[in-house]
Amino acid sequence: MSDFNDFNNPQVTKLPKHLRQFIVDQNYAKYTPVDQAVWRYVMRQNYSYLKDVAYYPYIKGLQRAGLSIEYIPDLQTMNNNLAKLGWGAVTVDGFIPPAAFMEYQAYRVLVIAADIRQINHIEYTPAPDIIHESAGHAPIIADADYNNYLSYFGSIGAKAMFSAKDFELYEAIRELSILKEAVEIPEFEIARAEERLQHISANMGEPSEMALLSRLHWWTVEYGLIGTLSDPKIYGAGLLSSIGESSSCMKENVKKIPYTIDTINYSYDITKTQPQLFVTETFQNLIDVLEQFADTMSFRKGGTESINKAIDSKNAATAVYSSGLQVTGVFSDMGLNGSGELTFIKTSGPSALSVADKQLEGHGKQYHKDGFSSPVGKLKNSVTALENFSDEELDAIGIKENNLTELTFESGINVSGLVKKIYKHNNQIILIAFEECTVKESSGNILFQPEWGTYDMAVGEKIVSVFNGAADKDAYEEITYISEKQTEKVIYDEATTQLHDIYKNIRQIRESGNGEEQLPSLFGTIKTTYPQDWLSLLEILEITHYKGSHPELEKEIRNYLETKALAEPHHQKLINDGLHVIANPVTQLITEED
Template sequence: MSDFNDFNNEQVAKLPRHLRQFIVEQNYEKYTPIDQAVWRYVMRQNYSYLKHVAYYPYIKGLQRAGLSIEYIPDLQTMNDNLGKIGWGAVTVDGFIPPAAFMEYQAYRVLVIAADIRQINHIEYTPAPDIIHESAGHAPIIADTDYNNYLSYFGSIGAKAMFSSKDFELYEAIRKLSILKEASNVDEAEIAKAEKELKFISENMGEPSEMALLGRLHWWTVEYGLIGTLENPKIYGAGLLSSIGESATCMDPKIKKLWYDINTVNYSYDITQEQPQLFVTPTFQNLIDVLEAFANTMAFRRGGAESVLKAIECKNPSTAVYSSGLQVTGIFTDVGISKNDEVTFIKTTGQSALAFDNKELPGHSKHYHKDGFSSPVGKLKNIDKVLEDHNLDDLSNLGVHIGSTSQLTFESGIEVNGTVKEIIRKNDKTILIAFEQCTVKEANGNILFQPEWGNYDMAVGEKIISVFNGAADKDAYEELTHVSDQLTHKVIYDDATKRLHELYQQVRDIRESGEGQENLESIFSELKTNYRHDWLCALQILEILHHTATDPSLESEIRIYLEMKAANEKEFTKLINDGFHVIANPVTQLIIVED
């Protein structure tokens, strides 16, 4: 990707290839005048309400992140500002896989959906959009304790083991969110996608590490409160960007519970308002809870239980031997002794070997294209573990280049062959390669035979870690998980294009202070041809109210909107909230000096 745009931002420039594949152009010019009006309406509502209930840095955080109430943010401006606090931002197409999302956080890069919600989803959208991502996540990034939590969460989350069901769930959620934000979609198609999602989510089985971490992420990064149970403040981006839920969440009927390790037991539904929310006394507590959970994960525990998680995943993951050797592939088998120790591991299909997250030369997925298998454990009747044998020690065992050697493991696995190569790293023996090699189990079952080629035997007493994905992701080329379902691009009919023009005219009049004599004809066209619209009329009312230039037209529009609020329930709150902001203007953000 030679044309990769890093926005002159240090964090974005560091992104590896496998993360760059998700980045799309923002295409700022695609935002319509209605999109800009939706942004302005939501941000004015947020500012009006959140200055009372948001955790303190939110308002000045808007500026620190390069955001304005008036306009959808431009990615370059955001990167210029976020760069000053060691973060960056990129735009992507809707939902991306959770592991990739986590890894972006570890690289201290905000992932922002390039699209913006439609006006008919102005209060809340299940799809990621630029309001949620930038107005929700970005302002709080300025808080050092919080952004440390976010990047640490990312580094833990990127290692979390999936279940194969998680992949199905991700695609189902992505599909539904795309359909809900697309225009002119058959209701039956949405209902079918909802039914599919419901079926998958009700049949997930035991939650995976990623599913459990997803809960911790949801109840903190998306829906978290901070402070006391009696007087909490909002810091979660889902609440900060939902003008509906940021108000209702403070209602006493929404239970407030302390955030601790038990929060992992609370699942969530992205399509519903939350029945309870969790309050943390400090951001440090978030890190403490995350640390306690990380101690239960396969990447820290290793062993048979962790390899079994890799097998269930059915996607590439990595097992790490105690010697430091890393084996990446799709795991399909594991040998387990009577006392639950791993005795061998096996992958199928393209597999690769690495050390310290760098692929070993000559051991790419193309070389090990048919899989990899190797014993794990100590040699029989030899106290010193094999990885701690130096070249002299190995020679004393009869293992040196050109020798025909026999190694018998405590598990009974026997390796017979001519030593071709010994690889050592950091004073450890990590791999012994054999020619003319036979590998068999104690019961005589053949695991490898000479005609299959050379045998690369991994060395290590234990499997000490198992994590999601490849050890050397770029060498392994994990470029397979970009969903082929793209968000729908909207084609506008002539009537909608004309409505865009009216919105633009109103914005131009507001910003220039000129052409107010045209507001009457614009309103006349709105009420004749666009009876469903309420936001453009509200913006005209705002201009008239603040300039006091045409009291009779102001009165006519107010009555028109009051009638609409009374008769069309879906607009009641939106219009009344609009009246409130007109009466209590919030156009000026307080300028904060750094």
């Protein structure tokens, strides 16, 4: 984004350009009076119910994050408040790729979907929306143990290896979530998207690191419970922002299981309520389990298996030699000895060399545009790894600038040519550039010929780490894959616009205390013109109940809503919950919790 708005928030300011590309304007003016009423209804329900089942004092957490019951949060206000907690927030368009999402967390920035759910999905939506992201994630950010887990998870998740299937799954989830929140989409289109998602989910093969990590994320950050199995409290944002599931999840038919590393064996379906949930005793246990899993990941293990994962991903990844040299590119091949150990690695297409996450000057993807390959291992008959050779030891085997030399690795790979330059980092040799160079395997197979130009030979006994994406992301100009499928922008017809005006009018009456004489006619218009609407009636009832100025109208609306609840099972819980909150005012709840 050229006109990047950092909200004067230090965490947002630190975001690198490859993450900034996902940010969209919140465009606060797009929220309609109905959107604002949806926010207010959900927040009142949350206040009413979550005071008993949420882990963190919910109201206090909302206030510290800059959120209110009355209005959809403004991003600047949120950033002003989150900055005091060492966090920031940005808005994005729906689902973003998991690796990018994780990296935002590592930078301690909340990613908030700019859209808000439709009223017909008020209890739950599979699409990310501002209720889920801000009312779900933000209140618990004030808990230091939790937000440390969140940012640490992000730093681990950003390194997780993908499979090509993960990208298909991401696209399918994004498409379905967009269709479910779009207006007037034919049922067959949603059914087809659900079928496609189910098919991809059922044919994922061996789950990737990112797929397994996503499960840990889902069962903790999104759907986690904390405490004891008999008396758990909610801390997961998916539950905190779902007024339907936050209640149903506490019932006995939803199995409660202790949270351990075994949780990675449980997949999840974003379109359904969860059949089981996992309970951690402490947030420290979440970090312990994450550490356990991280020890199995390529960025900590390296070696053959990790390069294999990089090849399977078909996307840019980085391999780190034991010398510290980092090779970024799309890995396409590797060589193995009889023991299954790496003898060389190869990338195809634009590649780059870095050290300590900074690209080596002159070794970007324009220079290595056709890929990069190099041996891995020790020199034949050498006890010391080449990266650890002293200047005297280098001299002894002819490695000095402008000198012809010949090297043979334990694998049998032979490199002969004129030494052009020796690169070092922290007194270790990381790269040797050769002119007039020939590289061949013991079989005689030619890997590099003099006429191909300079041969840059990576130095390192082992590949100690492999991780997703580039080492120096900004130098690599990593334009992370962004879906072409954008969220639907609703255009309202005249009848809906008039309904918006009714909601706006009701809010003005409630907030100003003036204009109550309009309430009977507003009730009449809603009954006749908008018989499907229930939320505006609850808002009128609320005014009449608190003011006590229209007892007959209050009675009439209450009877109408109670009849409507019986006649419309899909609205029954929503109406009854709304009536409950009117009878038990939120202001009273705030006082109780404070």
